[in-house]
Amino acid sequence: MAVLEIIHYPDDRLKQASDTVTLFDQSLKDFLVDLEETRLSGPGAVGIAAPQVGVAKRIAIVDLTELKKPVDNHGHLLMINPEITQWQGMEKGREGCLSVPDFTGNVIRAEKITIRFQNSEAQWAEFETRGYEARAIQHEIDHLDGMLFLDRLVSRRADLFQRKVYKK
Ligand code: CO
Numbered sequence: 001m002a003v004l005e006i007i008h009y010p011d012d013r014l015k016q017a018s019d020t021v022t023l024f025d026q027s028l029k030d031f032l033v034d035l036e037e038t039r040l041s042g043p044g045a046v047g048i049a050a051p052q053v054g055v056a057k058r059i060a061i062v063d064l065t066e067l068k069k070p071v072d073n074h075g076h077l078l079m080i081n082p083e084i085t086q087w088q089g090m091e092k093g094r095e096g097c098l099s100v101p102d103f104t105g106n107v108i109r110a111e112k113i114t115i116r117f118q119n120s121e122a123q124w125a126e127f128e129t130r131g132y133e134a135r136a137i138q139h140e141i142d143h144l145d146g147m148l149f150l151d152r153l154v155s156r157r158a159d160l161f162q163r164k165v166y167k168k
Contacts, residue, residue, distance in 0.1 A: 004038045004053035009100045009148060018049075018056040018144045021080050024122040028059075032078055032120060036061055042098050047136045049143030052099050058082065060140035064133055071132045082117035082141055084110075085126075093135055095149045096163070106159040107152045109138045 007013055021028065031050075039048040039061055046067070050059040058081045064073040089111030096104045113134045116126040129137065139149060153159040 001037050002034050003041045004034055006098050015146045017146045018051055018058045021057050029120050045098050047140045049140045051143050058144045062136045073133045079117035084113045086114035088112040104161045105149050105153050107149050109135045
C-alpha cells in the first residue's frame with residue numbers, strides 16, 4: 001500500500017482524457033487500494049479520480065458515508081469505467097478538489113443522474129442517485145474527461161472562493 005502524490009492544477013495531466021480499463025487484474029486491485037489510501041490521507045475528500053495521481057485510466061472513488069452531516073448515499077463506491085446514462089434537473093452547489101487545494105467553487109450540476117460502472121471484478125452495476133452523491137460522481141467523472149470544477153464556473157469572480165484552511 002502507498003499514498004500516491006496528488007497532482008495539482010494547472011498540471012497538463014489533469015486536462016487529458018483517460019482510457020477505458022480493459023484489464024481487471026491484481027494490479028488494478030492494488031491500484032484501487034493505493035488510490036483509496038491517498039483519498040483518506042487528504043483532508044476530508046469525498047472523492048478521488050485516477051488522473052489526480054497521474055494515472056490516465058477511467059477509475060474513481062466516491063464515499064459519502066463518513067460525512068459529519070449524513071446524506072443519502074449508496075455506500076463506498078469504487079467505480080471503473082463509470083458512465084452517466086441519464087441526467088435530470090439542475091442545481092448549483094459548492095465543490096472542492098484535492099487538485100485545487102486553495103479554492104472552492106460554485107458549479108451547476110444535474111440534480112439526479114443514472115450511473116453505471118464496473119467493479120474490480122468487471123461486473124456492472126447501475127442505479128439512480130441525486131443530490132450530493134450525484135454531484136460528487138459528476139465531479140469525479142469530469143476528471144476522467146480532463147475537466148476540473150474550475151472549467152465549469154459560470155463566473156470566476158462570483159463563483160470562485162479562496163480557502164483559508166482546507167478543513168477536515
Ligand atoms: Co476533484
